[in-house]
Amino acid sequence: MTQPDTHDRPDFLQHHWDTPKQQFEAGKLGMWLFLATEVLLFGGLFVLYAVWRGNHPEMFKFGSQFLDTKLGAINTAVLILSSLTMAAAVTMAQRNKRGALMILLSLTLAGALTFLVIKYFEYSHKFHEGYYPGMKFYEPPGAGSESWDDDPTPMVHGADAAAAIEEPSPFVAANFAMPDAEPTTIAPPAVAPTGVAPDALDVLEGDAVEEHHADHPVHALQDPNRPDNAHMFFNIYFLMTGLHGIHVSVGVIMLVWLLVGASSIPDRWPRITRFFFLKRSFGADWFTPVDLGGLYWHIVDLIWIFLFPLFYLI
Amino acid sequence: MSDNEHQSDHGVGHIVPIWILAATGGTLLVLTAVTVWVASFDFGPANIWIALAIAGFKASMVVLLFMHLLWDRPFNGVVFVASIAFLAVFIAFTMTDTFEYSPDIDTGNATQVQQKLDALEQ
Numbered sequence: 010m011t012q013p014d015t016h017d018r019p020d021f022l023q024h025h026w027d028t029p030k031q032q033f034e035a036g037k038l039g040m041w042l043f044l045a046t047e048v049l050l051f052g053g054l055f056v057l058y059a060v061w062r063g064n065h066p067e068m069f070k071f072g073s074q075f076l077d078t079k080l081g082a083i084n085t086a087v088l089i090l091s092s093l094t095m096a097a098a099v100t101m102a103q104r105n106k107r108g109a110l111m112i113l114l115s116l117t118l119a120g121a122l123t124f125l126v127i128k129y130f131e132y133s134h135k136f137h138e139g140y141y142p143g144m145k146f147y148e149p150p151g152a153g154s155e156s157w158d159d160d161p162t163p164m165v166h167g168a169d170a171a172a173a174i175e176e177p178s179p180f181v182a183a184n185f186a187m188p189d190a191e192p193t194t195i196a197p198p199a200v201a202p203t204g205v206a207p208d209a210l211d212v213l214e215g216d217a218v219e220e221h222h223a224d225h226p227v228h229a230l231q232d233p234n235r236p237d238n239a240h241m242f243f244n245i246y247f248l249m250t251g252l253h254g255i256h257v258s259v260g261v262i263m264l265v266w267l268l269v270g271a272s273s274i275p276d277r278w279p280r281i282t283r284f285f286f287l288k289r290s291f292g293a294d295w296f297t298p299v300d301l302g303g304l305y306w307h308i309v310d311l312i313w314i315f316l317f318p319l320f321y322l323i
Numbered sequence: 324m325s326d327n328e329h330q331s332d333h334g335v336g337h338i339v340p341i342w343i344l345a346a347t348g349g350t351l352l353v354l355t356a357v358t359v360w361v362a363s364f365d366f367g368p369a370n371i372w373i374a375l376a377i378a379g380f381k382a383s384m385v386v387l388l389f390m391h392l393l394w395d396r397p398f399n400g401v402v403f404v405a406s407i408a409f410l411a412v413f414i415a416f417t418m419t420d421t422f423e424y425s426p427d428i429d430t431g432n433a434t435q436v437q438q439k440l441d442a443l444e445q
Binding site: 029030033034037038041042044045046048049052055056059060062063064078082085086089090092093095096097099100103104296300303304307308310311314315317318319322323 | 335336338339340341344345347348351352355356358359362370371374375377378381382385386388389390391395396398399402403405406407409410413414417418421422425428
């Protein structure tokens with residue numbers, strides 16, 4: 010291996026690297042290490058999905074009925090096409106075709122924004138219907154016990170048991186929501202009724218759907234037709250698609266940055282722009298940001314490829 | 324470093340022709356349609372495995388072709404596959420625990436919910 014003469018060093022080669030190849034491959038290895046941490050970041054949530062689905066598969070089957078398969082499929086296609094334009098952008102950068110590179114990066118950016126717009130409509134529709142992420146933070150008075158009157162094996166919940174033992178004064182009940190439960194009354198795991206209330210399924214049936222939409226309650230969560238345990242499905246739906254959405258948003262920023270980097274910055278621009286953006290335009294000899302940005306964009310696509318069937322289809 | 328094997332005029336990286344990328348994108352779109360179509364049939368517990376198999380195949384295409392791993396240095400592939408492998412261990416061993424105790428979990432109204440879902444699908 011020959012050491013290049015210092016006078017031959019290209020301007021993009023940083024002083025601590027011997028060759029452009031060494032610099033490129035080190036950067037690429039760093040990116041793959043980052044992608045491995047991304048897999049593990051989402052991995053925790055996939056474990057959550059596996060456990061929840063393993064315990065209550067019917068809840069997921071039920072919840073998926075509330076998601077719009079058509080919008081989900083369109084979003085999948087949008088991300089695949091933007092992945093394609095991103096991969097093509099890398100090829101064009103390597104071939105020194107700046108015009109094609111900028112067109113392809115713009116198309117990729119358009120795909121990312123389309124995905125976010127469609128996701129916004131999906132989310133706002135769910136919020137409108139009252140399917141929020143988070144725990145069941147509102148319950149109509151008395152609804153909790155009524156729903157389970159038909160339960161062949163009624164069970165005493167931990168909080169109920171505590172209340173039976175020690176009735177709090179009206180003042181305490183009104184001002185301090187948390188009952189002072191005895192340590193021994195902590196409920197064993199998995200005693201709560203699981204899955205969704207069968208009555209909740211009525212909202213899926215013809216007339217009930219009409220009624221559901223026509224007569225909207227003051228607050229959607231007070232809707233008696235609302236699936237009792239559906240919030241658990243929407244918890245994990247919003248958690249996983251939300252983290253993915255954050256990644257898409259970061260991708261938008263990255264694509265804008267690449268687009269500016271791909272265009273030549275005029276000399277009259279202030280020096281500070283050269284700090285935020287790239288000092289040098291991409292070309293066949295140096296295209297590392299396009300390549301590594303592409304890798305990031307593809308892993309965002311890859312995660313969605315799993316999220317789409319897991320939430321929308323099965 | 325044995326960097327003589329990939330020497331060419333462009334220096335670093337492997338240039339993937341546009342037609343390979345276009346064919347990959349087309350196949351991915353077709354597979355998306357396939358996974359939506361397959362989901363309209365009920366194979367019972369196999370549903371999730373069929374969906375995951377199609378998604379896994381699509382993901383492999385993305386990683387190997389769009390992300391150049393097919394032509395990349397093998398070590399990058401080792402890094403990525405290792406993360407997937409450890410995720411698989413994480414999920415598999417968590418699920419052995421979950422299924423070990425699943426008979427003790429109160430099924431609630433699962434059966435009735437399932438019956439309603441089945442009725443809706445007809």
